[in-house]
Amino acid sequence: MTKMSLKLSTLLLLGVFALFAAKPSKDTVLGEYKTYNNERKIITKQELDEKIKKIPPMYKSRFLTVEGQQRILKTIGTEAVFEQEALALDLEKDEKIKKNILNASKPVINGIYFQKEFDIDRLPEDELKEYYDTHNKDFMTRRSISVRYIQTENKKSGKKAVKKLKKGADFNEIMNEYSINKEAVKKQGLIENIRGNGFIVTVGKDKKLDDAIKNADLDKWVGPIKTDTGWHVFNKIRHEEPELKDFKSVAKRIFDKLRPKYQKEKQEARMAELMKKYEVVIDTAMIASEKMNSSVKVEEKDNAVVVSIPKLNLEWKHNDILKKFKKIPPQERQSLANSDFRNKIVRRDVENELVYADALEKGYDEDPSVIEQMKDIKRGKIISGCYDKVVTDQVVLTEDLMKKYYEDNKEKYKKNKNRKIQLFAFASEEEASRMKKQIAEFMEKGDNEAVRNLVNDNSVFPKNYGIIEKVYPNGIVSGYGKDQKLNEMIWNAELNKLSKIVQDQKGNCVFFKVLDETPESYKSFEDVILTIKMNLKRKMLKAKFEEVEAELDEKYSLKLYPEKLVIRLTAKELFDLAAESQKKRKYKDAVNYYNQILKNYNETDGYRASFMIGFLYSEELKDNETAKKYFNSVINDYPKSDLHESAEFMLKSINGEVDIFQESGK
Incomplete structure (x- = not known):
């Protein structure tokens, strides 16, 4: 990110943020329904938070927004009514569901067993010491050498640098004057953790220099030394040889x-x-x-x-x-x-x-953690069992339905017409004319081998002897490139006749012969039956689910109050979440948070959110058209904002009217 980018990000994230209505408490009622035995139950904010806690971390951030939480609330409501229907149908006693619950419970119970029965929290110290004594080499410290280092342009400048340093000149001044190694300069000439393995940070592989450093005396300027990587001057300021680590310091590692x-x-x-x-x-x-x-x-x-x-x-x-x-x-x-x-x-x-x-x-099986997990497992299995019974099992896919779907969606299974051609491409019109005569003669004699040899030796498109299997009427010559004019010629040409010579979009002089044409047709029902089965089943399941969901919502009087989640996070919290997402390079999540600010805090913080959305689309998501929309919004919708000038600058930068790198260095 450029300096300008960092300035802009800092400017926005350090701004003053609006603080509005408080978050709903854990006891806030977000929904209600009646049970199969006519009791009233409520869905609380705490239940929603518990649900979100169970979402894997990599997906959790998208459910911290208002829309995300409202989706979770809808899921909780749907699960609730399906659970009540399962209880009404007495599915807890269903043998298949009981078996599914049992199979799902085994890994949970076994996991606790393995954890508690086979865990080892300590080993006899004499066994740890025995391993320590027989594996000393595994517990040695690494050699570590540090030097003050300058890489000079030549021997002469190296000598000058050493002479000045020995007289007590300031190292940083000499380094800045003589060093040609930019990476070493960035480290202020301090090279640490030299291990004696032939590799030196900022220099690379250099055994000769490595040996010289290893064998040098402490606190003495050495050089200039010539190696394959250049001329070097250094002063060794620290040298620690490998030592055996104390047993106590490595006991946990041995364990x-x-x-x-x-x-x-x-x-x-x-x-x-x-x-x-x-x-x-x-x-x-x-x-x-x-x-x-x-x-x-x-x-x-x-x-x-x-x-x-x-x-x-x-x-x-x-x-x-x-x-x-x-x-x-x-x-x-x-x-x-x-x-x-x-x-x-x-x-x-x-x-x-x-x-x-x-x-x-x-x-x-009585372990508290197992009991807690078993509640979720049992509930999940009876809900999925209910879904199977009232949705999946009710969807019957007959051959007549599939055939009707095939006829209604036949265009999806169309095989477009295409032509098979042999393309002859040459660098000049003169060469193309000469080759066309020879090819015509060979074709008249039926000497296809001679045609192939000629194409292979002379054509600028010798691939597969110029034969292209499928050319569609779409402005593209498959395997050769986009060329509307050439494509139209191919489709206007007669079969089995050499075309006239034309110049294509690549500048080549080409002609061709249409070898065959496959007319437009449709894949047979038998060819696509598996695809139809999958697509139609998915469509029917979705429709049946929506139908049953609506029936159960009414049957169990489900009412949800998603509006209570609208003021879920303050503007500051949303800005913080957006900033955290940016750090993790989750830019689309960040845009989602900024959109929440636009929706709920537009008057006070909308201009900052709009600017940051534009900034992310410009700098990270590489979508300048969308970025322009948001920068223009900052200018037009928030004309008095303190980001008006910055938005104009970003628009100029996108349009190439200003060099952002020059501006950032000012």
């Missing part, structure tokens, strides 16, 4: 290094105990066999038991294992050809079942 190993050992020991406790039997030979290296289900008579856990009344047969394999992420499926990988997957699933059983036995 962090050893911890995963001990956790793994603890985990493996526990798994062995659980395998024995629950009498697990895994047919590893069957899993390794070629029968399992296939996605084809076996007949029931061959559906042998592969995993048995009698204490849990659990049994996985051949086809059950195949179902598990199908759930593996696509990028890992090719590994299923490896028998060890298949066994690893099955054992992992077995261990998860054992951990879950042991976790329940030890009461981890």
